Amino acid sequence: MTYEELIKQTALADDRLVVMTAENRALIRNLPAVLGPRFIDTGITEQTLIGAAAGLALRGRIPVVHALATFLTLRAFEFVRTDVGIAGLPVKLSGFVPGFLSDGNGPTHQAIEDVSLMRGIPGMTVFAPADEADMLAMLPAIWASPAPAYVRINTRPATYEHAPFEMGKAEIVAEGTDITILTYGMLFEQTLVARELLQAQGKSVGLINLRSLKPVDEAALLEVARRGSLIVTVEDHFITGGLYSILAEVLLRNQLTARVLPLALEERWYRPGRLSAVLEHEGFTGQHIAQRIATALGENGSTISAGPAVLENQFAE
Amino acid sequence: MTDQKRQELEALALRVREHIVRLSTDGGCFTGASLSCADLLVYLYADCLNVHSDNLQDPTRDYLFLSKGHDVPALYGTFVELGFLDKERLARHLSTDDHIYWHPNRNVPGVEFHSGSLGHLPSVALGVALDCRMHGQDNKVIVITGDGELNEGSVWEALLVASAHQVNNLTLVVDRNQFQANVATEDLIPLEPLAPKFEAFGCAVRRIDGHNFNQLEEAFSALPFSGTKPSVIICDTVRGRGLPSIEARADRWFCNFSAEEVEELLQELHGETPVALRSETLTVR
Secondary structure (H helix, E strand, C coil), X not given: CCHHHHHHHHHHHCCCEEEEECCCCCCCCXXXXXXXXXXXXXXXXXXXXXXXXXXXXXXXXXXXXXXXXXXXXXXXXXXXXXXXXXXXXXXXXXXXXXXXXXXXXXXXXXXXXXXXXXXXXXXXXXXXXXXXXXXXHHHHHHHHCCCCEEEECCCCCCCCCCCCCXXXXXXXXXXXXXXXXXXXXXXXXXXXXXXXXXHHCCCCEXXXXXXXXECCCHHHHHHHHHXXXXXXXXXXXXXCCCHHHHHHHHHHHCCCCCXXXXXEECCCCCCCCCHHHHHHHHCCCHHHHHHHXXXXXXXXXXXXXXXXXXXXXXXXX | CXXXXXXXXXXXXXXXXXXXHHHCECCCECHHHHHHCHHHHHHHHHHHCCCCCCCCCCCCCCEEEECCHHHHHHHHHXXXXXXXXXXXXXXXXXXXXXXXXXXXXCCCCCCCCCCCCCCCHHHHHHHHHHHHHHCCCXXXXXXXXXXXXXXXXXXXXXXXXXHHCCCCCEEEEEEECCECCCCEHHHHCCCCCHHHHHHHCXXXXXXXXXXXXXXXXXXXXXXXXXXXCCEEEEEECCCCCCCCCCCCCCCCCCECECHXXXXXXXXXXXXXXXXXXXXXXXXXX
């Protein structure tokens, strides 16, 4: 099953579903022939795309809307907030090449404030699958929900066999007593590597794939905080407004504190390049993540070896 | 249009203008922009569109989207007169006990979509028009914009897409009252020649006197103007129409009159001498 096959299958079973795009067709090239007028390409017009999606949703449709994540969430932000958000319409935003996945494009294309922006809209739900399998597991529930949704599209092959998706629940991959890593999206595969490397150093390392950032699995976060281990948030997002902020909000609301190491982009865009080079440069390979955690624990991380080579990105845009 | 029909519409429009004037106090409203499109809204709801208080959920009804949302007093006045909306609710203007405020919202029956941020509803209306077409319906989808609103690129973007998709069941109507918020359009961002701009974007265009019911009927009954193009109707109007004391004045965009002035302005609507206004003009933008 691919993204395109899932959307085709869903659309053929439910004629409320319409597929829209601002000329971003990388994952949906074969759908025009299958869906006919239910495939609507508005050209390079993110604002019109969202406004028209709101109009279609007003008529009872469920538009699944495609554009590069940065233009979808930034260029069209006011249309998402005002037309989709205020009306609470079931428009489903598929943001392509989010975070580090726009590897070589440069800062214009880096959607690394998307989680912050989208979760700030009342009623909007926000999802970040770890890989293609994780994404395909969650999309049926997202599209079936009456809520507007933003999904960080991620078609990277899975390196982990995921548990079934449950709305609002994180995936607890492992529990640990020394360290717990919290992450979402494409960095999940690197944190999986980091966990292995740290376990090999004799550490007990927990790992949680958030999956859904809004609603967030508060119970899972609180349980980790109460355990008292070092919490590490790992995200390809600005440090403001993403997972680190979400964790801080949850802890404060519950009058808890914790030792937290945030691994995120602080006050700058990332250096563009091939994905493996970006992760190396920015310190987000499995090895780098493990070393940064070891350093935070006051230990020598230089003995931590490299993980498997990073699979390069399949899409430019 | 028969003389009798026209007189009925004129009488209705006068009552709608009375509502607008009454809403222009205790916090005020966008009086000038409301008066300019009162005749247009009265004509559309009373004599043109298939939308009534008893078919507001019918998917085959005609749709009207008010993109220049600040003229909502004209819409609500029309809704009260045509039985969409209880008159008592207008008395709760700007009260948090109701939803009657400076821009339209769907808590008021008959409002198809909220607006206020300019340049949004052309694309929302486009989505509705696309869906009506997919269902094989021939209902009208109308979106009314201001002329200052045409500064927003999203209006033109939506028209470009509507033309490309040959959405001829979509009609964009411009309330061409010659003013944006503070100044004449032609003194800030000139729009003329306006009709050729729409034509260049692939639309079929007519330009009429937006206060003349005969011309309104002639234009709207000819829709769609083309089998393949979106239609555009430019309605030349006068900001503040009906109140000579504020007509065509740049400084009377948002009005908050005293109770005494409201009573005098109601007389002015009925042909009495223009009022010498004493209240100050609020600066909103």
